[in-house]
Amino acid sequence: MKYVYFPGCSLKSSGMQYEKSLLSVFKKLNVTVEEIEDWNCCGATNYMSINETYAIGITARNLALAEKQGGDEIIAPCAACYMGLLKTQNYVSSDPEIRQNVCKELTKTGLSCQFKIKIRHPLDLLVNIIGIDAIKNAVTNPLKGLKVANYYGCQLIRPISTFDDVYNPQTMDKIAKALGAQTIDWPLKTRCCSGSMTSTMPDIGARMNFEILKDAKSRGAEVVLTACPLCQFNLECFQGKISRQFRENIKMPVMYFTQLMGIAFGIKEKELGLHQMLSPALELSL
Amino acid sequence: MIKKNDEIKIGFYICHCGHNIAGTVDVVAVTEYAARLPYVTVSRDYKYMCSDPGQELIQKDIKEFNLNRIVVASCSPLLHENTFRTATAKAGLNQFYMQMVNIRENDSWVHTDKDMATLKAKDLVRAAIHRVAYHKALEKKSVPVNPDVMILGGGISGITAALTLANAGKKVYLVEKEPTIGGYMAKFDKTFPTLDCAACILTPKMSAVKNHPNITLWSYSEVSNVEGYVGNYKVTVTRKPRYIIEDQCVGCLACIDACIFKEAKFKDEFNEGLSKRKPVYIPFPQATPLVVLIDPATCIHFKTGKCPQSCAKACDRNAFDFNQKPEVKEVEVGTIILSTGFQPFDPHKAPYYGYGKYPNVYTSLEIERLVNASGPTDGHVVTRDGKEPKSIGIIHCVGSRDEKTNKWCSRVCCMYSLKLAHLLKEHSGAEIYNFYIDMRTPGKGYEEFYDKLLNEDVHFIRGRVAEVSDWAISKDEEGKLLIRVEDTMIGVVRRIPVDMVVLAVGLEPGKDAQDIRRIFNISCSNEGFFLERHPKLAPVHTFTDGIFIAGACQGPKDIPDSVAQAGAAAAEALALIDAGHVELEPNTAYIIEERCCGCQVCINMCPYKAITFNAEKSKSSINEALCKGCGTCVASCGSGAIFQNLFDDEEILSEIHGVLVE
Ligand code: SF4
Ligand code: SF4
Numbered sequence: 001m002k003y004v005y006f007p008g009c010s011l012k013s014s015g016m017q018y019e020k021s022l023l024s025v026f027k028k029l030n031v032t033v034e035e036i037e038d039w040n041c042c043g044a045t046n047y048m049s050i051n052e053t054y055a056i057g058i059t060a061r062n063l064a065l066a067e068k069q070g071g072d073e074i075i076a077p078c079a080a081c082y083m084g085l086l087k088t089q090n091y092v093s094s095d096p097e098i099r100q101n102v103c104k105e106l107t108k109t110g111l112s113c114q115f116k117i118k119i120r121h122p123l124d125l126l127v128n129i130i131g132i133d134a135i136k137n138a139v140t141n142p143l144k145g146l147k148v149a150n151y152y153g154c155q156l157i158r159p160i161s162t163f164d165d166v167y168n169p170q171t172m173d174k175i176a177k178a179l180g181a182q183t184i185d186w187p188l189k190t191r192c193c194s195g196s197m198t199s200t201m202p203d204i205g206a207r208m209n210f211e212i213l214k215d216a217k218s219r220g221a222e223v224v225l226t227a228c229p230l231c232q233f234n235l236e237c238f239q240g241k242i243s244r245q246f247r248e249n250i251k252m253p254v255m256y257f258t259q260l261m262g263i264a265f266g267i268k269e270k271e272l273g274l275h276q277m278l279s280p281a282l283e284l285s286l
Numbered sequence: 287m288i289k290k291n292d293e294i295k296i297g298f299y300i301c302h303c304g305h306n307i308a309g310t311v312d313v314v315a316v317t318e319y320a321a322r323l324p325y326v327t328v329s330r331d332y333k334y335m336c337s338d339p340g341q342e343l344i345q346k347d348i349k350e351f352n353l354n355r356i357v358v359a360s361c362s363p364l365l366h367e368n369t370f371r372t373a374t375a376k377a378g379l380n381q382f383y384m385q386m387v388n389i390r391e392n393d394s395w396v397h398t399d400k401d402m403a404t405l406k407a408k409d410l411v412r413a414a415i416h417r418v419a420y421h422k423a424l425e426k427k428s429v430p431v432n433p434d435v436m437i438l439g440g441g442i443s444g445i446t447a448a449l450t451l452a453n454a455g456k457k458v459y460l461v462e463k464e465p466t467i468g469g470y471m472a473k474f475d476k477t478f479p480t481l482d483c484a485a486c487i488l489t490p491k492m493s494a495v496k497n498h499p500n501i502t503l504w505s506y507s508e509v510s511n512v513e514g515y516v517g518n519y520k521v522t523v524t525r526k527p528r529y530i531i532e533d534q535c536v537g538c539l540a541c542i543d544a545c546i547f548k549e550a551k552f553k554d555e556f557n558e559g560l561s562k563r564k565p566v567y568i569p570f571p572q573a574t575p576l577v578v579l580i581d582p583a584t585c586i587h588f589k590t591g592k593c594p595q596s597c598a599k600a601c602d603r604n605a606f607d608f609n610q611k612p613e614v615k616e617v618e619v620g621t622i623i624l625s626t627g628f629q630p631f632d633p634h635k636a637p638y639y640g641y642g643k644y645p646n647v648y649t650s651l652e653i654e655r656l657v658n659a660s661g662p663t664d665g666h667v668v669t670r671d672g673k674e675p676k677s678i679g680i681i682h683c684v685g686s687r688d689e690k691t692n693k694w695c696s697r698v699c700c701m702y703s704l705k706l707a708h709l710l711k712e713h714s715g716a717e718i719y720n721f722y723i724d725m726r727t728p729g730k731g732y733e734e735f736y737d738k739l740l741n742e743d744v745h746f747i748r749g750r751v752a753e754v755s756d757w758a759i760s761k762d763e764e765g766k767l768l769i770r771v772e773d774t775m776i777g778v779v780r781r782i783p784v785d786m787v788v789l790a791v792g793l794e795p796g797k798d799a800q801d802i803r804r805i806f807n808i809s810c811s812n813e814g815f816f817l818e819r820h821p822k823l824a825p826v827h828t829f830t831d832g833i834f835i836a837g838a839c840q841g842p843k844d845i846p847d848s849v850a851q852a853g854a855a856a857a858e859a860l861a862l863i864d865a866g867h868v869e870l871e872p873n874t875a876y877i878i879e880e881r882c883c884g885c886q887v888c889i890n891m892c893p894y895k896a897i898t899f900n901a902e903k904s905k906s907s908i909n910e911a912l913c914k915g916c917g918t919c920v921a922s923c924g925s926g927a928i929f930q931n932l933f934d935d936e937e938i939l940s941e942i943h944g945v946l947v948e
Contacts, residue, residue, distance in 0.1 A: 167637040167638055168637055186757070187753065187755030187756065187757045188755075188757060211757075211759060214759075215757050218758075
């Protein structure tokens, strides 16, 4: 099985800790991935409402490149990239007209695509393929009793989930438990992080994030885990502002699930990007 | 390819069906066209062929012009084949000389281009005129009808049908899979909209069933096989072991007291698990028959073999028999009524409402038991931790009208939610919120009941609830269940904190509906409810003659409708019985013995088990009474030994020729 890897823009910039930690965890578990050469934007923009063919086309280009590189499966860690690729695959395979238009555009750039490649999120890969036992075996530094709130966000498993329960997802919970942590059961695990509203309607964005963080905190969580760079960004960056606005201190480490895995696997902080976090994630590794 | 025979005189009639056909098909053009086809003596169009004057037209022409073949171009034969056959016969002509052409469902309703639709009508008419020339006179055979009736399912529908038939002097076998009859109605506290006590109106009927000399009641029993045909069914019933000899037990309940389990410990089915029972138990005090039973899954004797059997020792009637085995009964009946009911939607399938996760989320049936004076709390409304709720939310349409679960409206939940709102308010005085997406109260007296509730201080919030959680934002929300809903009247998302949530679960086809469908050879609709022959004209008939349906097995239904339908099913069964015999369609298949090579291919092909093999002669033969005329065997016979009345080779080939060649 050849896994090709689609980082998307965030994992190269604001979410680089995700990439670092993901790749070092993969290394520890002997999973080899090969980055797609010359990948482009995943299309998670407003483009869709302006020109559908091109919007799907740019995503399809990534699929075509992955196929060309001989990949059997694409690993897409960002929830938006993951959904975008999945959506493109579904549209193209169910609508012959879209498929024709998209293929025509691809041909112009000398590419072709069968749309057969499987698209996988790392949570799916780690839990359903690599397996919880392998994860348990790699733990050298069990996170005894750490209370974790697993936050999946709204788009990773909805509306189309291929690997987890839509209403009550469990994969991240299983990983956290395998690391020795305790997980909290909370109704907000699939609530929206407000997406780009933190910049367009900051008051609403702040309130949505406040509620998520506050509920996690009131249920005793010591850290919130995410599986998406945008969720991580929204939940972590505005904590100061939120605390002032709602007159409540809601300081809470928000990290990628792969970082917590790294800590439990005994990987060095720098390789996990822990020193680059805004929240005091580092303390957890001590 | 039309038959050369100058004796043949065809009368052709085309129906306007008001605008239904004439709006899309140029009926006058078709009439003129048909008039020029071979052997057509008369060709007429008429506004409503199925009306009396329409039928008389045919009869008059038959006599006046000595017509000996009739073709009617109109609607589906399902609707009116009988009408026109009867009209033909009344004029003294064999009814099988009549052929229908469906130019409504097959033409005018599905096309918009008038020219093309007219062309198609002409093609179809030409085909029928070609075919009808080859029709032969056929006779309907008749078979006697056994007057005994089997009813499957002992809820309110089955009970009603059984009593109606038994009072009419017919022998009835009532088969119920649960240990007692009564169905869901027995679990209800009050019924809407009159707030009658459900038990008070139901239990007298239950005991009437038990005591009726014409009714054989087999509870805790299932049908495992059905053979035969209308008027002559042979049904095999398996009676599950109760480990109690039914006739000996008088329901004194001494055994339950004596059971080695001092405390009741196991989930009580009748109280929806809100109370406990022992391994030897009776479903509820008015159970019918009033006979205890043993649940082998929990009984120590069955689990370990090491029980002193104190229950059996306490029984002074020697009613216990731990070695009882399933008992198989075979009965012959003429007609069958299926009233096997529904099952409530399982709210685990809608996890966002928190059923099974938050203890104070209940189903509507659980609440029926909770508010019931003879229920687990004697009618006191308390949460699972024994507190009195101050606020209660009732969520409508749980598992109904939803693309992700069941798409249909369950028809009773609005009304029973209103009823439960009233009862909960009466019993607890709590604030009650009803969350509805549409309020559907279409029965007699139902809208008035809604009005009554509007004046009872119950809150109504229009909007589909998104979620029930324990996610508290403010202090006063803590420890409460939060209902998140978009209030579509004021256009905002609201959070309503409550102490108790009631899920108004919808109605689904019964768990074993598919098995029953297979055993009785009937059809189901897309949703899985039993399919009636015609939703308006034959609502209690199935496509299998002699098998009728009543109650919620046909679709969600309230008590008045179930009772009405049960009466209708009983009347249809009576009509068959009192006629004494049924006529069989003669369009059956037959085997020309000399040509049959005995390969037996046809036997496995026949879906109705109508073909048997005679080993001595090494030939197959078809039982006319069982044959449904599907034609499968005709097509499968490699020796060309099987033929079918009304579908002879010449008839079919001539029809095809007629469609294709002008
Ligand atoms: S003790 Fe005997 S007679 Fe009395 S209820 Fe039990 S089985 Fe029936
Ligand atoms: S026509 Fe159909 S029902 Fe009749 S014997 Fe043949 S296969 Fe059976």
